[in-house]
Amino acid sequence: MNKLISIFIILTFLTISNFVNSKIDFPKIEVSKEESTYKFHDSLIKVFSIGQKRVVSDLLWVSTLLMGDEERVFNENSWMFHRFMTISKLEPLFYANYEHGGLYLSIIKDDVVGAKKVYEAGLKYYPNDFWLNYNAAFNDYFELGNIEDALEKYKVCLKSPLAKQHAQYLPSLIARIEASKGGLKEALIVLLNHYNNTANGLLKERLHINVYALKSEIDLKCLNAGAKNCQKQDFDEVDYLYKNGKYLAVKEWVKFRPKNKKKRE
Template sequence: MRDQLYSSSFKQIPSILLGICALMLLTFTQLAKPDPSTVVRDLIAPPPQLSRFAFGYQEVIADSLWIRAVQDFDYCDQAIGKNICINNSWLFKMLDTITDLSPNFRIPYAAGGLALTVIITDIDGATKIFDKGVRAFPNDWTISYRAAYHYLYELNDKKRAAELLIQTGQNGGPPFVYALAGRLYSDSGNVELAEALLREMTESKQDPLIIERLRKKIESMRK
């Protein structure tokens, strides 16, 4: 009887050891798993000249790329400073391709350009998208208004910012833009335009991520 018990116990030892090994392996796997917050994402931009290979599906492809782009408005493929992304970033390439495929697709100019300048500070990319948007929608005051902010705050081009503000007023923008255009050569003009843009973004219930980043930029300007 005792021999049978010992024999049964010894037969169970390999199973117990196997279970212990499996548990240890699982524990080490969990410990070695990288922290999701530290994993570097590497998003792939559309190939150049994609619009030439759309074969009549330009609008469909543009819509698909836009849906993908808005999910990562804050993505920066390479930071070159605090909250400053490399020029012509992944987001810029997405927006540039979208607007090549669908030049009359308004929102990538209006919201995408603002995301480039306010959220990730891709200065060159934002300039190209806003210039493209102003050309495509010369009578859309919100695009010229946001472009004026970019030219003033990021490029310190007061002349171009004033021109865009006048264009804004001529196309139905807030009446104060004319007076603001005349005050751009004073130090107070920078903050005033940024605060006015923040009010416009908040009242029109635009992307909260853009609003929060713009609010932080205004705080840094005041300091």
């Protein structure tokens, strides 16, 4: 009898609930991925993944890629940073987590501090890896403005056989950075090389915007100063406009500069 009463009460509440939902338009609440994603403590994940760390890390990696978003973060680390760091605790030798995770945080999420931490975690296990050092140095130099850390990593890259294949400019770049702490032209060399070595996709699209901006700044400065041997086309191979005695780019652009974000404790 009590069981029948319980079923009747449940059905009654469900009927009322459906009726209310059909008659009342509730306001839609939009919650960002940053606010809606759970961040599990590392120790908790380790307890529940005993003996299956690789499987759990693979699942976390796949789910992170599937849920990956483009929302940028300010003054804090993104949810994807916490996910990548959790994976590194579960499976420290998971190379793709550091390589792709660092790139995604740095360029797509704009979480350059988080990217540095992910790269540093990976370099503990792959200290001489060309791509980890190369991408980490790029993040240090052009995003964080950390010249010393960038130089250290670029010098590691220079010792790799891959340097001749993918970064023949490195000796010159290192010498120029050490001598003058870099410049726009040196930045364009590295950025363009980074762009050319990136597969088609969202990451390359974002890099295209940065290369366009940096090249436009260099070219327009040259043209408007009346200098010789200036490039007259932008990165899209479109002629610069000349209006009211001044050269302009066809598209709007923002100066590409290190973000100099403060490291959070």
